[in-house]
Amino acid sequence: MAHSALHLDLDGAWSRDAVKGAEYLDASAWGPRLRFSAPRAEMEKFFAEVQPRLAPFTLYGSGEFHHLSALWLRQFREPLVLVSFDNHPDWDVRPPHWGCGGWVNRALELPHVQSATVWGCGNFEFNWPHRWFANHRALGDGTLAVHVWKERMSERVREHWPVISRDDWRGQFAEFAAKLRGKNVYVTIDTDCLRLEDAVTNWEQGLFTSDDIADALKLLRTGGAEIVGGDVCGAWSQPAYARWKQKFAANFDRPKLPPIDPEKARAINARSLAIIWPALVGA
DSSP states (O other): OOOSEEEEESSSOSOTTSSTTOEEEEOTTTHHHHSSBOOHHHHHHHHHHHGGGOOSEEEOOOGGGGGGHHHHGGGOOSOEEEEEEOSSOOOOOSSOSSBTTSHHHHHHTSTTEEEEEEEEEOSGGGSTTGGGGSOHHHHHHTSEEEEEEGGGSOHHHHTTSOEEOTTTHHHHHHHHHHTTTTOEEEEEEEGGGBOTTTOOOSSOOOSBOHHHHHHHHHHHHHTTOEEEEEEEEOOOOOOOOSSHHHHHHHHHHSOOOOOOOHHHHHHHHHHHHHHHHHHHHTO
């Protein structure tokens, strides 16, 4: 019998029994080869290997594997809308072709992905000159939209992007969800969208709480959207890389963070997952 959920373990970011009812697949041999970025041939080889085991809902590793979401989207055929909760827009048009910082572009290349909207961004990529590397074509034609935290942006930056705040994000999201009535939706959640109290990740983090994400998923369903699939990634794991260029680029890009207690990190992330995962899969 096919499973509706898969726990794909690339890096030990989550405990083996992190979610009940999901099939478990040990893919740790692939972790160092795919983390942060990967050559196209490696991505295709990996996809060919795991494709028979894929499920509509996927739990997998650190946010440095978020580009794999564009592979998970390949299993769908009907038109759908991509909704992402992420502290980063993941819109970078620069090489590498496959990397966690530009995977939304790979998703938008799929013929059945009609649009992508990212909620909860709050990092430096919206400042000049970094925003130059955004996918401006998709932003211009409306296939890509972002909603950034007012609390994290300067007044100058707020003039350029749609802003949300802790006070008004629910109202804005409810309006957004209402427009998705009758549509198929795929939801991806990078836990770096969560505040520090709710997640421990390898990156700088946003302002959502785990309850906020659960509420947003409820708003999608009550608004009439059909969540046909989704994934959760972003938990902290010890970085390991197969190629020196990959390691150099990741270490250069990643912010300097305080020392991490792995056991404490796993406990914090498990508490948030226990709230977010049932809301995602509709349990």
